[in-house]
Amino acid sequence: MRRLYGHDAVDIEVATDTQRSRVADVLLTHPITQRRVAFEVQYAQLSVAEWRDRHESYVQQGIIDVWLWGHTRIRRARSEYALEPYRLDDVQDELRKAGMRVTFINPESSQLAIAVNRFGRTYSLASEREVDLVAFELESIRLSDQGVRSDAIDPFVTAAREREAALRERELEAQEHAEARAAIEAARAKKASARDLERARAAREQFASMxxxxxxxxxxxxxxxxxxxxxxxxxxxxxxxxxxxxxxxxxxxxxxxxxxxx
Structure with missing residues (x-):
């Protein structure tokens, strides 16, 4: 990061607020936009509630928080019938549900690995709890509006956006189909009600004419x-x-x- 953005742009173990309630492992301040990104390298256990508290604190400060889970936190899928080889733990899955990328770091090999899912022949950012991992070099990352980006990550981001758009389109089509079906059923019910009323009217007239x-x-x-x-x-x-x-x-x-x- 210092090689890319300069020595002054990167701080180690620095408080992000005046009360020193939050200390980022690495804080990157973009030299042009002044956008701040906090990198949290997490090897220790962390509860969902603790993660939410820290994440919301960063959001309130206008800081993008990027969580890098230690490579020892990678867990194999529990079932031999699992569709993917790895399974996210509770807090990692909470981060995925929040729309954030689940990324692991191995400082020994200077590599990152991002959680993905395979749909057909295409890999996309993880949308399920069971995942696969794709590794890339740590030095390939760049700062972005989502925290970091990389030529290795970009295809997965694009695939995820396309899949989300396709899912929304299918949901919209299903909703339109359901609404059309409901309209047809309502018309049928109205027609049946009118028919019943006509039969009742005819019966009353027949009764009166007897x-x-x-x-x-x-x-x-x-x-x-x-x-x-x-x-x-x-x-x-x-x-x-x-x-x-x-x-x-x-x-x-x-x-x-x-x-x-x-």
């Missing part, structure tokens, strides 16, 4: 929707066939039965 039936024993009885209106025989009180309705009586057995009873 003639009263005459029962010799109980007088006039209004028709019901469950029993169509029918003319009853004046002799036996049983329903008459439509062809006999105008006569009011059966022509056969009921008259004979009535005469027998008399």
């Amino acid at each position: 003639p009263a039936r005459v029962d010799a024993r109980s007088g006039v009885v209004r028709p019901s929707v469950t029993m169509p209106a029918r003319v009853l025989c004046r002799q036996c009180g049983k329903p008459l066939d439509a062809t006999l309705a105008e006569f009011g009586v059966h022509l056969g057995p009921c008259r004979w039965e009535q005469e027998r009873l008399l």
Whole structure:
């Protein structure tokens, strides 16, 4: 960093605030833009809550925090069926979820390794907890709006952006499809409701237009929707066939039965 940006641009173990509540392992101040980047080399265990506290503190100070996890913090995936060979721990995965790059450092070999995922033939910045690692030389990094960049990192960044755009497009298409389907279902429900209302209206009209039936024993009885209106025989009180309705009586057995009873 001093070779790239000058000796005065790099400070080691320096406090980033007047209260000295935060001490960056390495603090880089860009000589032109004055943008500050704090490098945290983390070998010791760190909880998610502790990382959030330190990250939010840097954000409030307007400092980009770049976390370099010690190479001894690399963990193999737990399952032999894992899609990638390595697995991020809780705090590393929290950093990934925050949209930051998960990077490991090996000071012995002067190398960095960035967590990636493979999608088809393309590698992208890690979007899952199980990851692969791609190593590159420490001296290849440069300062960027995201902290650091490198010719080795740039293709993964581009692939990640393209994948995110494709995912957003698919989500938008799925949302539009769901909305269109909901509109179709609503139209069907509205049509079915209108059909039911029309049937109910027709039933009411049919009910209202039914003639009263005459029962010799109980007088006039209004028709019901469950029993169509029918003319009853004046002799036996049983329903008459439509062809006999105008006569009011059966022509056969009921008259004979009535005469027998008399």
